[in-house]
Amino acid sequence: MxxxxxxxxxxxxxxxxxxxxxxxxxxxxxxxxxxxxxxxxxxxxxxxxxxxxxxxxxxxxxxxxxxxxxxxxxxxxxxxxxxxxxxxxxxxxxxxxxxxxxxxxxxxxxxxxxxxxxxxxxxxxxxxxxxxxxxxxxxxxxxxxxxxxxxxxxxxxxxxxxxxxxxxxxxxxxxxxxxxxxxxxxxxxxxxxxxxxxxxxxxxxxxxxxELQRTTDALQGLPRKPRVFVFDSGTDIPVTTGRYAMPQAMIEAAGATNIFDDLDSSWVRGNWEDVIARDPDWIVIVDNDSPTADGKRQFLLNQPELSYLQAIRAQRFVLMDFAEATPGPRNVQAVRRLAHALHPERIPSP
Structure with a gap:
């Protein structure tokens, strides 16, 4: 070599x-x-x-x-x-x-x-x-x-x-x-x-x-799966998750769909135009220190062009720690917490 x-x-x-x-x-x-x-x-x-x-x-x-x-x-x-x-x-x-x-x-x-x-x-x-x-x-x-x-x-x-x-x-x-x-x-x-x-x-x-099986069993036969946008970071260009990042699997297990599941990558740079066009029902904010999770939330709420999104109008956010959004032992617990937010009638509070 x-x-x-x-x-x-x-x-x-x-x-x-x-x-x-x-x-x-x-x-x-x-x-x-x-x-x-x-x-x-x-x-x-x-x-x-x-x-x-x-x-x-x-x-x-x-x-x-x-x-x-x-x-x-x-x-x-x-x-x-x-x-x-x-x-x-x-x-x-x-x-x-x-x-x-x-x-x-x-x-x-x-x-x-x-x-x-x-x-x-x-x-x-x-x-x-x-x-x-x-x-x-x-x-x-x-x-x-x-x-x-x-x-x-x-x-x-x-x-x-x-x-x-x-x-x-x-x-x-x-x-x-x-x-x-x-x-x-x-x-x-x-x-x-x-x-x-x-x-x-x-x-x-x-x-x-x-533990994962208990969650997925409770979500069988859902009449509708909410659309989820994962917001990791970025202002001019959002960093999100495509079909090969762990949140893709977690969102599916929680009874929802990733709005960027057609991107053939893992963590990837997207664009706000597509976020607006795909109009997510929920936004998962990944807390990875910089800026804070609340700072990211306030940024999203303060953007006029995002104000008509379903998730923004209803302020439907789920916070996910970076170690929960990447492969690790906390993935399953995070799936259940996400599933509870999306489907509280099916999944009781963790």
């Missing part, structure tokens, strides 16, 4: 710290009050798993990837990605995280789990900082932390570091038929295999699937 000069220098650096690396310590035991795992496995001690094991092969963006060892020193990049890792009880393997501007954006039970874990970057993934953490595994996604020409699974592999790619993000590299909440479930199950915690991952996924 060809590498540029910077990557070759990092490879030399990496080989040096591997010779100096000390053994990894066993993970810390955690109290049940801060344990994010499901009731079926809550209370079980978190134990270090020996690195040696039979190779495990999982699907990553349509390609088989084999992991010959159980990772002991992991780095995550992206708040939703870090939440997935913590929901599996893998905090003892974390040697760093990134892409999280504020730890308080995590669920309260998860916040203490990162108290002693280094924040490697609250913006983009940095190779030098990443290597200093001495990881043997990186979990991120395309446009979450992995970017062509920068840090990629291939460049990490050249440095002897394994990785896993968030399934929803694979649309940035390969063609896909659709996005699904099953993408999140399959990612959790794949991590369970990679980290030799299959039973823990299956218990978590089974609970999420059952």
């Amino acid at each position: 060809k590498t540029n000069k910077y990557l070759r220098n990092q490879l030399l650096f990496l080989s040096g710290w591997r010779r100096r690396a000390i053994p990894v310590l066993a993970g810390l035991a955690l109290g049940a009050c801060s344990d994010p795992r499901p009731p079926e496995v809550r209370g079980a001690p978190v134990q270090a798993v020996p690195a040696a094991r039979a190779p495990v092969t999982v699907d990553v963006c349509g390609q088989p990837v084999t992991y010959t060892q159980v990772p002991q020193r992991a780095v995550t990049h992206g708040i939703n990605i870090t939440e997935m890792f913590l929901a599996l009880g893998l905090q003892d393997r974390l040697v760093g995280y990134g892409g999280l501007r504020d730890i308080t954006r995590l669920p309260p039970a998860q916040q203490p789990l990162l108290a002693t874990v280094p924040d490697l970057s609250n913006q983009g993934m940095n190779l030098e900082t990443l290597i200093h953490a001495q990881p043997d595994f990186v979990f991120s996604g395309w446009s979450y932390g992995f970017r062509p020409g920068q840090i990629t699974p291939a460049s990490l592999q050249a440095l002897g570091i394994a990785s896993y790619v968030l399934s929803e993000s694979c649309i940035r590299q390969v063609a896909r038929e659709r996005v699904s909440l099953e993408d999140t479930f399959q990612d959790l199950l794949a991590l369970g295999r990679i980290f030799a915690i299959e039973e823990r991952a299956e218990a978590l996924v089974n609970g999420l699937r059952a």
Whole structure:
């Protein structure tokens, strides 16, 4: 594999710290009050798993990837990605995280789990900082932390570091038929295999699937599905979600349609003319820090050209945190909350 000069220098650096690396310590035991795992496995001690094991092969963006060892020193990049890792009880393997501007954006039970874990970057993934953490595994996604020409699974592999790619993000590299909440479930199950915690991952996924099924069963036979516009950011040009972003699957599961489900992309720049023409019944505002969710709401309410939209006239808004709108363990709960707003006669208050 060809590498540029910077990557070759990092490879030399990496080989040096591997010779100096000390053994990894066993993970810390955690109290049940801060344990994010499901009731079926809550209370079980978190134990270090020996690195040696039979190779495990999982699907990553349509390609088989084999992991010959159980990772002991992991780095995550992206708040939703870090939440997935913590929901599996893998905090003892974390040697760093990134892409999280504020730890308080995590669920309260998860916040203490990162108290002693280094924040490697609250913006983009940095190779030098990443290597200093001495990881043997990186979990991120395309446009979450992995970017062509920068840090990629291939460049990490050249440095002897394994990785896993968030399934929803694979649309940035390969063609896909659709996005699904099953993408999140399959990612959790794949991590369970990679980290030799299959039973823990299956218990978590089974609970999420059952909760999702209760919502979708209650929405069978709807006479009409409301039209939903997802507003992420932007003033002159709105950033929204096409048919391959996770909100597409969440809106469908909540008994509605995405007004931009004809856009063959994930998170994408749209235009206000199409928003007006498609006249959404509801608007989902994604809270991703800048500006605030209320600031986005006030912006929408103050635009004269939007004043005739059904959603604006009735002020029908649903707030969704960024970690809820991207693949992660909070997707299912967010679907039910959205379904309650759209169909309160079918779905009781969460």
